[in-house]
Amino acid sequence: MNIKELYQEIILEHGKNPRNLRKTDNFNKDAKGNNPLCGDNVHVYLKLNEKNKVDDISFEGSGCAISMASASIMTDLIKGKEEVEVKEIVNDFLDMIKENPELNSKNLNEDDKTKLMCLSGVKKYPMRVKCATLSWHTLISAIDNSQEEINTERTK
Amino acid sequence: MSISDIKKEFPIFSNKIHNNDLVYLDSANSSQKPQSVIDRVNEFYTNEFSNTGRSVHYLAVAATNLYENTRSSVQKYINAKDKNEIVFTKGATEAINLVANTFGQKFLEEGDEILITELEHHSNYIPWHFLRKSKGIKIEFADVNIDGEITLEDIEKKITPKTKLIAITHLSNVTGAILPVKEITELAHSKGITVLVDGCQGAPHLKLDMQDLDCDFYAISCHKMYGPTGLGILYAKKKWLETLPPYQGGGGMIKEVKKDSVSYGDLPNKYEAGTMATAQVIAFDQSIKFLEKIGIENIVKHEKELIEYGQEILRKNNSVKLIGNPKNRGAVLSFTIEGVHPHDIATILDEDGVAIRAGHHCCQILHDKLGISASARASLGVYNTKSDLDQLNSSINNCKKIFNLK
Numbered sequence: 291m292n293i294k295e296l297y298q299e300i301i302l303e304h305g306k307n308p309r310n311l312r313k314t315d316n317f318n319k320d321a322k323g324n325n326p327l328c329g330d331n332v333h334v335y336l337k338l339n340e341k342n343k344v345d346d347i348s349f350e351g352s353g354c355a356i357s358m359a360s361a362s363i364m365t366d367l368i369k370g371k372e373e374v375e376v377k378e379i380v381n382d383f384l385d386m387i388k389e390n391p392e393l394n395s396k397n398l399n400e401d402d403k404t405k406l407m408c409l410s411g412v413k414k415y416p417m418r419v420k421c422a423t424l425s426w427h428t429l430i431s432a433i434d435n436s437q438e439e440i441n442t443e444r445t446k
Numbered sequence: 447m448s449i450s451d452i453k454k455e456f457p458i459f460s461n462k463i464h465n466n467d468l469v470y471l472d473s474a475n476s477s478q479k480p481q482s483v484i485d486r487v488n489e490f491y492t493n494e495f496s497n498t499g500r501s502v503h504y505l506a507v508a509a510t511n512l513y514e515n516t517r518s519s520v521q522k523y524i525n526a527k528d529k530n531e532i533v534f535t536k537g538a539t540e541a542i543n544l545v546a547n548t549f550g551q552k553f554l555e556e557g558d559e560i561l562i563t564e565l566e567h568h569s570n571y572i573p574w575h576f577l578r579k580s581k582g583i584k585i586e587f588a589d590v591n592i593d594g595e596i597t598l599e600d601i602e603k604k605i606t607p608k609t610k611l612i613a614i615t616h617l618s619n620v621t622g623a624i625l626p627v628k629e630i631t632e633l634a635h636s637k638g639i640t641v642l643v644d645g646c647q648g649a650p651h652l653k654l655d656m657q658d659l660d661c662d663f664y665a666i667s668c669h670k671m672y673g674p675t676g677l678g679i680l681y682a683k684k685k686w687l688e689t690l691p692p693y694q695g696g697g698g699m700i701k702e703v704k705k706d707s708v709s710y711g712d713l714p715n716k717y718e719a720g721t722m723a724t725a726q727v728i729a730f731d732q733s734i735k736f737l738e739k740i741g742i743e744n745i746v747k748h749e750k751e752l753i754e755y756g757q758e759i760l761r762k763n764n765s766v767k768l769i770g771n772p773k774n775r776g777a778v779l780s781f782t783i784e785g786v787h788p789h790d791i792a793t794i795l796d797e798d799g800v801a802i803r804a805g806h807h808c809c810q811i812l813h814d815k816l817g818i819s820a821s822a823r824a825s826l827g828v829y830n831t832k833s834d835l836d837q838l839n840s841s842i843n844n845c846k847k848i849f850n851l852k
Contacts, residue, residue: 293797297790297848306785329806329819330789352819354787355849418793 296411296418297355305355308362310348310369317346323428323440325420330357334365334428342373347429354421360409361425367402373433380426386410387423449748452740453829455480466799469834474619474647474778474825475803476669480736483673486729498724499698499715513724516731517714523734524654524664526681530713531656533680533687534727538646539569541665541680542613544717545642546573548690549611553640556582559608561639563588563596563625564815565618568808570644570665574613584608590815594621594770598629605633611640616648620809620823621770622753622778624652631661646670650827651749651777653742656681672828673733674726680717687713694719745828749777752826756835763839765851769821780807780823783842786849788822794845800838 317335324331330353337346347365352358364383368376375397382395383406393403412422420442427440453459456478459468470478490512496505498513514529521529535541554560560574564587577583586609588600601612612634617624627648631641642663648654650671656664663686666679692699692710696719701709710716737745756779760766769780783791788804795802803823806813813819824838846852 293794294848296793302849327805329810329813331819354789356790358787415793418789421789 296415298408298411300405300408301355301359301411304359304362308349308358310362310365311350311358312348313350314346314348317348319432319435321428321432321436321440323424323431323442325353325357325424325442327420327442330354330421330424332357332361332425332428334361334425334432336429336432338373344368344371344373344376349425351425353424354418356409356412356418356421357424360422363405363409364425364429367398367405368429371397376433377430380430383426384423387413387419449740449744449828450831453831455482455736456829457481457484459829463799463801464797469798469800469837471824471826471830471834471838472801472803473650473670473827473830474807474823476675477650477672477827478829479674480672480732482732482736483729486732487674487725490725490728495725497721509724509728512728512731513722516727516734519731519734520679523738524649524656524666524681525658526656528684531681531684531687533682533714533717534722535678535680536676536723537669537678538644538665538667539678541663541678542569542642542644543573544680544693545663545665545682546577548693549640549686550574550577550581550583552690554581554583554610557584557608558610559584559586559606561586561588561601561604561609561612563600563614564590564811565594565596565615565621565623565625565809566613566811567615567619567644567646568810569646570613570615570642571811583610587811588614590621590812593623593772594618595623595772595774596625598626598633601630602633605637605639609637609639611642613642613644615644615646617651617776617778618770618772618812619647619778619825620780620807620812620821621772622775622780623770623772624648624774624776627661628659631659635660647777651745653746662686668726668730668733671730671733672736673730674723676723677726677730684713687717692716692719696720740828748828749826749830752830752832752835753777753779755832756824756826756838759835759839760842763842765846766842769816777826778823779825780821782818782821783846783851785851786845788820790849791822791842791845794848795838795841798837798841798844800841802838 314335317337319336322333332351334349339345349361412418458478496509498510517532520532586604588604634641641661643661645664646667649666664681668677669675699719765784792804
């Protein structure tokens with residue numbers, strides 16, 4: 291595999307100019323995640339409305355191009371989704387990174403799927419999978435109101 | 447042996463990594479192994495295996511002799527006064543934990559201070575942190591200066607009447623700074639303070655003379671010295687090993703065991719409970735022989751040339767920023783590239799067969815101080831050449847190209 295398949299333009303662009311890299315005002319859910327092996331960390335903030343729909347999502351943190359791009363693309367496409375849809379999308383993404391050749395979620399449009407598939411290059415780099423999944427595990431932890439800080443050494 | 451022939455002694459360099467020659471720049475993490483060390487492990491298990499010290503049969507006696515032979519070689523290599531000042535451990539981490547447990551248990555009390563530095567690897571901090579939790583001792587940190595060094599004055603400033611132990615690295619695994627450990631030991635001893643040196647990075651690259659250095663404890667990691675994994679060495683002055691309590695209890699470390707009393711064995715058995723890493727100890731003798739064959743003076747000279755060359759080319763490379771500028775630098779070049787995270791650097795370099803490390807290198811305190819979460823690190827071994835550093839530089843340029851940097 292060519293290294294450029296991992297570092298596609300869209301990843302480099304999101305890595306350099308991450309969307310939603312800020313802290314949501316009046317957030318009502320949040321969670322922290324970190325990768326102790328490399329020191330990457332992320333803090334995801336959510337504002338859900340009374341219908342459990344994501345009014346706003348943002349993140350703070352630092353990390354490599356893969357982890358920043360992954361969090362950036364994730365927050366971009368989660369906005370406006372309902373909680374059940376968010377969970378379904380996260381599971382679909384994690385399954386794709388783990389083993390599935392493609393994304394199957396009905397809650398993602400083709401453009402979203404194309405962007406997310408740009409992250410599939412990490413499959414060939416087992417040590418870098420955690421970089422791509424950290425923000426996604428952290429998002430689930432925020433939604434579930436779990437007080438546990440996500441640690442990539444404990445996630446599968 | 448000439449320096450140019452050294453690489454041939456290491457079979458790993460005949461392998462291709464992603465269809466490229468291996469440029470191994472991660473020796474501060476762990477060094478590669480020469481054929482003689484690999485063969486010795488195989489030979490021992492194939493033709494000579496037995497446990498040591500317990501049985502009287504032929505193989506047991508021979509294995510015990512081989513095991514003790516390595517102890518003598520180590521004693522000679524580091525110029526310790528007595529063979530029994532060499533204790534084998536499972537690693538340098540265990541060596542430091544041994545001192546924290548035994549010295550900490552017997553001589554440290556609530557309010558006592560241990561002085562370490564901001565350069566320390568986690569293995570020379572966490573064992574003391576345990577004592578902070580269990581006994582209420584305090585940990586003080588000597589500040590690293592702008593060049594990534596710790597000077598004698600930096601240490602002196604932090605010594606108080608409560609300081610009982612100074613635990614410092616010989617050579618920083620991030621900035622490459624070589625600390626004035628002899629001078630620090632002299633100062634500490636003049637104030638009645640005990641000194642432990644973390645020699646993980648010092649031992650593979652510097653001339654070792656325990657009697658000249660005069661420190662109380664010196665921890666060595668054998669797998670960083672072209673030796674097997676699972677093996678470390680604690681050098682400790684005999685007076686300490688005789689005075690301190692045992693570390694782990696078990697077979698081999700006792701003299702007499704009764705239902706109501708236990709007495710402990712003589713040195714060095716007192717600190718080597720259970721079956722030890724026998725094959726590794728026996729093979730480590732070959733690592734010492736390998737180092738002696740090249741000669742530490744030649745190793746120092748070769749690595750100094752490489753470090754100077756590496757600093758020169760990386761300083762010329764735009765957007766590369768070297769971490770630290772110590773006057774006395776050994777075998778380590780840590781750096782960052784503006785706009786590229788160290789993990790991305792490491793992945794891209796790996797594609798060219800260039801193995802470096804990215805992360806905080808078990809030195810989070812130092813990285814916090816530097817205001818960065820991670821760095822990239824190229825570290826050298828005796829097998830590296832200037833062309834390895836040229837390849838490093840050219841792969842860095844490739845990395846900049848992928849990230850659209852000038």
